[in-house]
Amino acid sequence: MTTGDLAPILNEAKARYRAGRLSRRQALGVLGALGLSASAAPWLFERDATATATGKAATGGHAGHIAAAQEGAPPPMATPQLGERADGSRVWRVIAGGGSPEELIEAVAFFPGEITINAGDAIFFEIRGPHNVHFLSGQEAPPFVVPVPQTGTPAGGPPTLILNPEVFFPTGGTSYDGTGVVNSGVALGPAEPFVLTFTTPGSYDYVCSLHLPVMRGKVVVQEAGSPYPAEQADYDRMAEEQTALLIERGRATAAEYEGADPVADGSPTATGGRVHEVTAGFVEDQVDVLRFLPEQVTIRAGETVRWTVRSAPVTPHVVTFLGGGPAVEFLVPIEAAGGPPTLSLNPEVVAPVGGATYDGRGFANSGLLGGPDGEVTYELTFQTPGTYRYYCPIHADPEGGMIGDVIVE
Ligand SMILES: [Cu+2]
Incomplete structure (x- = not known):
C-alpha cells in the first residue's frame, strides 16, 4: 500500500474528525493503524482554528468546513470546473450524502438520484460523508466488512473481520463505458475529487456499497449532442430541497422516538x-x-x-x-x-x-x-x-x- 492508497481512509478520518464524530484520540488511532505519525495529519491540530472560524466559505480548503456546515452553507470543496468544456462536452455534479452532521442526521442518497448526460460528459461526484460511488456493471456489491481466516493461531479461531479493501480503496480508471467495476473508494473530497467520464450511451446504475440497499443512483447517457432534459441548476435546486426534506423528516421521526x-x-x-x-x-x-x-x-x-x-x-x-x-x-x-x-x-x-x-x-x-x-x-x-x-x-x-x-x- 502506498501513501496514495491511504488517502481515502485519511480523508474519511478527516471528515469525521471535522464533523465532531471522531475524537482526536480516535483519529490518532486510525493514523496508528495506518502506520503513520500525527504529523501526517496536520488537520488534527487545526480544530480550534476551525471552531472559531466565522464560516466564510472563502477560507477554502477545509478551514471553513464545519463552521459553514453549521450555518447551513454547503461546505467549501475543491470543485472541478462545472459546465461546458472546450470540446463541447460538459462536467456535471452529483452530491453523495450530506445532511446535518451536528444533529447526527445523514442523508443516504445521491442528489440527483438520476441524472441525464451525453456521451463524453463527466460527472464530479461530490462525496459528503462516509460514502463511495460504485459502478458494478451488474455485479453484486461486495460487503464492506469481510472475514479473513486466522492464520497465525494454532487453533484457527474465529475469523477476523476487516474493512473490505474492495470497498474502501478506489478501483478502475477515470472513465466508465458500462463494463467492469469503477469505485471512488470511501473518500471525502477536496484532496482528490472523483470525476468520472461516461463514454458510451446507456443507463447505468450505481450504489454506495456502505449504505445498501437504500443508497442507489442512476446515470442515463445519451448520444453526444442530444438535448439535455435538465440543467445543473435544476439538479442543484432539487438536491437542496430533497436534502432539507430528508433532514426535516429525520428530525420529525427522531422527535417521535424521543417523546x-x-x-x-x-x-x-x-x-x-x-x-x-x-x-x-x-x-x-x-x-x-x-x-x-x-x-x-x-x-x-x-x-x-x-x-x-x-x-x-x-x-x-x-x-x-x-x-x-x-x-x-x-x-x-x-x-x-x-x-x-x-x-x-x-x-x-x-x-x-x-x-x-x-x-x-x-x-x-x-x-x-x-x-x-x-x-x-x-x-x-x-x-x-x-x-x-x-x-x-x-x-x-x-x-x-x-x-x-x-x-x-
Ligand atoms: Cu452507531
Missing part, C-alpha cells in the same frame, strides 16, 4: 421489572439518524432497557458500557509482517460481552446490532441506582457523538 412512552408495554420480564424502549439509530426513507432516542432513559431499579436498532441492514450500531474502564476502538490494526497493518473490527466490540444484568461496574457490550447476524435488540436489567453512560463505539467516543444515559432510581 415515545419510555415504558414499552408494562409487561413484566423474567426478572419481574418493566421494559423501557430505546431506539438505537434509525433509517427512514433515505435518512439515517445516528442517535439513541431518548438519549436519557429513567427507570427504577429492577427494570430493563431494550435497545432496538431500526437502521438495519444499512447502519449497524453497538451499545457499550465502559463502567469506568478505558474506551474501546471499533477499528484496530492487525499487524502484518512486512506490510502495513490492516484495519480490522475489534472483536471486543463486535461480540457481545457481559450478562443480562448490569450494575454499573465493568464492561458490558451488545455486540454488533443490525449487522450480518441479524440481531437488532439488546436488553439489560439494572439493579443498582445510579447514572450509567453508554455509547456506540462505531459512531462516537465517550465524549461526543452517539451517546446515551440510563438513570436508575
Whole structure:
C-alpha cells in the first residue's frame, strides 16, 4: 500500500474528525493503524482554528468546513470546473450524502438520484460523508466488512473481520463505458475529487456499497449532442430541497422516538421489572439518524432497557458500557509482517460481552446490532441506582457523538 492508497481512509478520518464524530484520540488511532505519525495529519491540530472560524466559505480548503456546515452553507470543496468544456462536452455534479452532521442526521442518497448526460460528459461526484460511488456493471456489491481466516493461531479461531479493501480503496480508471467495476473508494473530497467520464450511451446504475440497499443512483447517457432534459441548476435546486426534506423528516421521526412512552408495554420480564424502549439509530426513507432516542432513559431499579436498532441492514450500531474502564476502538490494526497493518473490527466490540444484568461496574457490550447476524435488540436489567453512560463505539467516543444515559432510581 502506498501513501496514495491511504488517502481515502485519511480523508474519511478527516471528515469525521471535522464533523465532531471522531475524537482526536480516535483519529490518532486510525493514523496508528495506518502506520503513520500525527504529523501526517496536520488537520488534527487545526480544530480550534476551525471552531472559531466565522464560516466564510472563502477560507477554502477545509478551514471553513464545519463552521459553514453549521450555518447551513454547503461546505467549501475543491470543485472541478462545472459546465461546458472546450470540446463541447460538459462536467456535471452529483452530491453523495450530506445532511446535518451536528444533529447526527445523514442523508443516504445521491442528489440527483438520476441524472441525464451525453456521451463524453463527466460527472464530479461530490462525496459528503462516509460514502463511495460504485459502478458494478451488474455485479453484486461486495460487503464492506469481510472475514479473513486466522492464520497465525494454532487453533484457527474465529475469523477476523476487516474493512473490505474492495470497498474502501478506489478501483478502475477515470472513465466508465458500462463494463467492469469503477469505485471512488470511501473518500471525502477536496484532496482528490472523483470525476468520472461516461463514454458510451446507456443507463447505468450505481450504489454506495456502505449504505445498501437504500443508497442507489442512476446515470442515463445519451448520444453526444442530444438535448439535455435538465440543467445543473435544476439538479442543484432539487438536491437542496430533497436534502432539507430528508433532514426535516429525520428530525420529525427522531422527535417521535424521543417523546415515545419510555415504558414499552408494562409487561413484566423474567426478572419481574418493566421494559423501557430505546431506539438505537434509525433509517427512514433515505435518512439515517445516528442517535439513541431518548438519549436519557429513567427507570427504577429492577427494570430493563431494550435497545432496538431500526437502521438495519444499512447502519449497524453497538451499545457499550465502559463502567469506568478505558474506551474501546471499533477499528484496530492487525499487524502484518512486512506490510502495513490492516484495519480490522475489534472483536471486543463486535461480540457481545457481559450478562443480562448490569450494575454499573465493568464492561458490558451488545455486540454488533443490525449487522450480518441479524440481531437488532439488546436488553439489560439494572439493579443498582445510579447514572450509567453508554455509547456506540462505531459512531462516537465517550465524549461526543452517539451517546446515551440510563438513570436508575
Ligand atoms: Cu452507531
